[in-house]
Amino acid sequence: MKTNKLAIIFVLSILLAGCWDNTDLTDINIVTALGIDKDEDGKIIVTVQVVEPAAVPLTSSSNGGGAGQTKPVSVKSYKGETIYDALISMKSIVDKRLFLSTVQVLVLGERFCKDGINDALDYLHRNNQAEYLADVLVARGTSPEQILNIQADMDVISALYIKGTVENTAVRAKVERKMLIELFKEIKNKCRQITIGQITKLDGKTVKTEGTAVFRDGKLVGWLDQYQTRGYLFVADKVGNPVISFSAPESKISIEIIQSTGKKSVIFKNGEPARLSVQIRLEGNIGEYIGKEMLSKPEDIHKIEKMLSEEVKKEINMALNKAQKDYSSDIFGFGEYVHKYYPKYWKKAMDEWNDVFSRLPADIRVEAKIRHTGLIKSPMKKDE
Amino acid sequence: MIAMNYSMFIVVLLFTILTLYDLWRFVRKKESVKVLIVFIIIMVSSLIIGVLLATGRRPASPSELIDRLLKMMGVIK
Amino acid sequence: MGKTRISGIQLFLLITGFLLGSRLIISPASESKTDGWLSILIAGAGGILLVTMYASIALLNPSRTLVEILRDRFGKIIGTIVAISYIWYFTHLAGLVFRDFGSFLVTTTYPRTPMEVIIAIFALTIIYAVNSGIEVMGRISEILVPIVPVLSLIIGASIVTTHDFTAFLPVLENGIKPVIKASLNLLAFPFGEAVVFLMIFPHLNKMKSLIKITTFSTLSVIGLFLYIFFRNIIILESHFLDQATFVPHLTSVLFPGLNLEPLFGVIMIIAGGIKIISAIYAAVMGLSQLIGAKDYRTFTTCIVAFSVILSIWVHENIFEVFNWAGNTWFYYSIPFQFIIPLILLFLSLIKKADPKPQDL
Numbered sequence: 001m002k003t004n005k006l007a008i009i010f011v012l013s014i015l016l017a018g019c020w021d022n023t024d025l026t027d028i029n030i031v032t033a034l035g036i037d038k039d040e041d042g043k044i045i046v047t048v049q050v051v052e053p054a055a056v057p058l059t060s061s062s063n064g065g066g067a068g069q070t071k072p073v074s075v076k077s078y079k080g081e082t083i084y085d086a087l088i089s090m091k092s093i094v095d096k097r098l099f100l101s102t103v104q105v106l107v108l109g110e111r112f113c114k115d116g117i118n119d120a121l122d123y124l125h126r127n128n129q130a131e132y133l134a135d136v137l138v139a140r141g142t143s144p145e146q147i148l149n150i151q152a153d154m155d156v157i158s159a160l161y162i163k164g165t166v167e168n169t170a171v172r173a174k175v176e177r178k179m180l181i182e183l184f185k186e187i188k189n190k191c192r193q194i195t196i197g198q199i200t201k202l203d204g205k206t207v208k209t210e211g212t213a214v215f216r217d218g219k220l221v222g223w224l225d226q227y228q229t230r231g232y233l234f235v236a237d238k239v240g241n242p243v244i245s246f247s248a249p250e251s252k253i254s255i256e257i258i259q260s261t262g263k264k265s266v267i268f269k270n271g272e273p274a275r276l277s278v279q280i281r282l283e284g285n286i287g288e289y290i291g292k293e294m295l296s297k298p299e300d301i302h303k304i305e306k307m308l309s310e311e312v313k314k315e316i317n318m319a320l321n322k323a324q325k326d327y328s329s330d331i332f333g334f335g336e337y338v339h340k341y342y343p344k345y346w347k348k349a350m351d352e353w354n355d356v357f358s359r360l361p362a363d364i365r366v367e368a369k370i371r372h373t374g375l376i377k378s379p380m381k382k383d384e
Numbered sequence: 385m386i387a388m389n390y391s392m393f394i395v396v397l398l399f400t401i402l403t404l405y406d407l408w409r410f411v412r413k414k415e416s417v418k419v420l421i422v423f424i425i426i427m428v429s430s431l432i433i434g435v436l437l438a439t440g441r442r443p444a445s446p447s448e449l450i451d452r453l454l455k456m457m458g459v460i461k
Numbered sequence: 462m463g464k465t466r467i468s469g470i471q472l473f474l475l476i477t478g479f480l481l482g483s484r485l486i487i488s489p490a491s492e493s494k495t496d497g498w499l500s501i502l503i504a505g506a507g508g509i510l511l512v513t514m515y516a517s518i519a520l521l522n523p524s525r526t527l528v529e530i531l532r533d534r535f536g537k538i539i540g541t542i543v544a545i546s547y548i549w550y551f552t553h554l555a556g557l558v559f560r561d562f563g564s565f566l567v568t569t570t571y572p573r574t575p576m577e578v579i580i581a582i583f584a585l586t587i588i589y590a591v592n593s594g595i596e597v598m599g600r601i602s603e604i605l606v607p608i609v610p611v612l613s614l615i616i617g618a619s620i621v622t623t624h625d626f627t628a629f630l631p632v633l634e635n636g637i638k639p640v641i642k643a644s645l646n647l648l649a650f651p652f653g654e655a656v657v658f659l660m661i662f663p664h665l666n667k668m669k670s671l672i673k674i675t676t677f678s679t680l681s682v683i684g685l686f687l688y689i690f691f692r693n694i695i696i697l698e699s700h701f702l703d704q705a706t707f708v709p710h711l712t713s714v715l716f717p718g719l720n721l722e723p724l725f726g727v728i729m730i731i732a733g734g735i736k737i738i739s740a741i742y743a744a745v746m747g748l749s750q751l752i753g754a755k756d757y758r759t760f761t762t763c764i765v766a767f768s769v770i771l772s773i774w775v776h777e778n779i780f781e782v783f784n785w786a787g788n789t790w791f792y793y794s795i796p797f798q799f800i801i802p803l804i805l806l807f808l809s810l811i812k813k814a815d816p817k818p819q820d821l
């Protein structure tokens with residue numbers, strides 16, 4: 001019996017020592033944002049935004065209070081050969097282990113993207129700490145370091161502020177919200193080119209997330225503005241509730257889209273792709289109407305529906321034109337359709353698909369429906 | 385220079401103690417000689433392999449041998 | 462031997478847990494990319510045949526375990542040699558599952574914990590479970606195995622946000638060859654491994670329903686594999702599937718705002734544990750019957766110790782683990798899973814077994 005007890009004690013003591021990977025919160029630096037860029041010599045610059053939880057004010061009123069000595073957020077950069085190298089070497093200037101599972105925003109630099117991101121992001125995928133749900137953005141006209149260094153007044157932690165703006169604009173379909181995992185998927189996916197949301201710096205306190213970075217074969221080739229982005233997102237079927245405004249003679253109308261489905265396909269003739277086809281179905285409500293005419297008859301609504309679909313068609317055309325003529329990059333994923341339904345052709349044409357795509361004419365059909373007009377039927381105006 | 389793997393050592397030690405305890409029980413219960421012999425063979429072979437592994441002198445594993453054999457037979461490339 | 466019994470539902474769950482086993486980490490049929498569902502169906506059909514064959518052998522040789530059947534049918538000398546190789550095969554199998562399990566936990570959750578330690582601590586539980594006997598094993602599976610499909614379903618249902626139900630297209634992109642290869646691999650791992658249960662079938666209380674039970678559990682495993690496959694391909698897309706080391710784990714970390722990774726660890730530990738327990742039990746039981754020990758528990762500790770050492774010994778790195786599971790295992794398993802059982806079935810059909818003397 002005695003030996004039994006001894007054995008139990010022995011086994012238990014082993015179990016107690018079991019957790020090698022235990023790390024206390026006080027031993028880690030919580031990284032909320034990560035920036036990756038390249039310098040002229042091709043070295044990787046990694047920027048981290050570290051949050052000191054003790055210094056984050058709990059309420060807005062305690063802003064000037066006792067915790068004011070240390071800044072809640074600090075930003076550090078370091079150069080290295082690879083991302084991993086830079087992150088590890090950075091330990092010479094930060095005090096604790098960098099904890100990456102809390103990364104909210106990943107900002108990529110323009111130069112880094114131009115050199116190709118296909119293989120460069122390997123580390124973020126390989127490491128078991130990487131947060132796959134972080135939002136990825138490309139900094140335009142500025143460096144990730146500068147973006148992460150902003151002193152946002154809307155939120156103490158600027159990474160959360162940036163993430164918030166991305167969430168907002170993604171719903172309004174002016175920026176594409178791309179999480180790290182989706183980026184990895186696109187990097188592997190030969191049928192669709194990469195797109196990443198764009199971020200620009202307005203001043204020391206504000207950033208703007210609008211527009212899209214377009215890649216071809218993993219390299220940054222250009223940008224879409226906010227309207228082209230919306231056109232692209234309509235085709236990609238990734239819009240939330242954007243507001244589309246257009247002016248008719250003597251009136252201005254803003255429509256809130258409540259539902260949108262986008263379908264894309266490639267029409268084949270004699271075993272060769274002949275046309276691209278895009279079908280969009282929209283449902284919207286009138287959000288604002290400035291004009292003279294009454295909105296009472298169903299025909300009025302039809303007129304607005306027509307104008308709305310024309311407007312959406314215009315945006316899609318702009319995006320398609322840009323992607324085909326300027327960048328020659330199939331960001332919409334028509335290649336996926338070809339891969340799925342014409343695998344034989346796809347095998348042949350896989351490598352020059354972007355060029356084939358750029359040559360094809362497109363049929364765009366938009367069906368728009370207006371459902372509701374809000375609380376009032378007729379425009380705000382004096383009765384005459 | 386031998387690369388020592390201490391955690392492997394601990395594991396080997398743990399199982400050696402457990403099996404030795406079993407063996408001691410069997411001897412007291414007067415198990416048949418056949419059982420004891422087989423038991424000791426398995427115990428000693430795992431002890432030897434374990435120590436070899438812990439000291440970094442890894443012998444070719446059965447999986448590798450099977451792999452090689454199958455390759456020799458031309459079943460897999 | 463004649464006293465301990467498990468019920469039909471327990472055996473059903475035991476087989477289901479066993480078949481799910483480590484296939485939950487190494488995702489089913491990801492080699493054939495978009496055609497994985499086809500591989501799963503082909504392998505499943507083959508799996509039902511194989512498992513039915515094992516069940517028929519057990520039915521034709523009532524109350525006999527594999528080792529006894531082998532000695533009956535092949536004569537004492539050849540029978541003993543084949544039985545020893547089977548015991549080796551079961552121990553090897555347990556070691557491989559230990560290794561899969563350890564590699565998985567080290568890669569995903571405990572990067573700084575030595576793999577030996579994880580495996581060893583797990584092995585202590587296994588010793589306890591096996592020593593508790595087949596009835597306890599049956600009850601363990603009764604309690605734990607239902608958790609596996611439930612958690613898988615929950616994880617799947619909560620992550621599928623994009624509904625690209627055409628993700629499995631195109632069909633047969635690279636021809637039929639990779640599909641066949643993947644399905645053969647899937648047939649050998651896990652379906653053919655059910656040969657382990659020839660050591661456990663005699664414990665079933667109602668032998669009449671044996672084939673029904675085995676078929677039903679194989680079918681439910683096929684169903685779950687298909688579900689997991691479609692979940693993975695919808696979430697991850699085919700281009701991404703062969704990139705990840707542990708595909709199902711990758712899907713589990715994608716749930717926004719909540720870390721489902723531990724749940725996946727739970728699934729893993731249950732299914733892997735059931736598999737190791739069954740394999741170890743078969744090996745231990747076989748060895749003690751071969752040697753003629755009074756109690757099968759005699760060899761538990763030393764067999765588990767051996768397979769733990771073996772699990773660290775077998776492969777040097779993760780690539781070997783996957784290469785082995787993907788290529789070699791199938792060929793290595795052919796005699797154990799197919800040829801010998803087929804001969805046994807043939808011999809048993811020719812001459813029906815006499816009732817066992819001690820059972821009378």
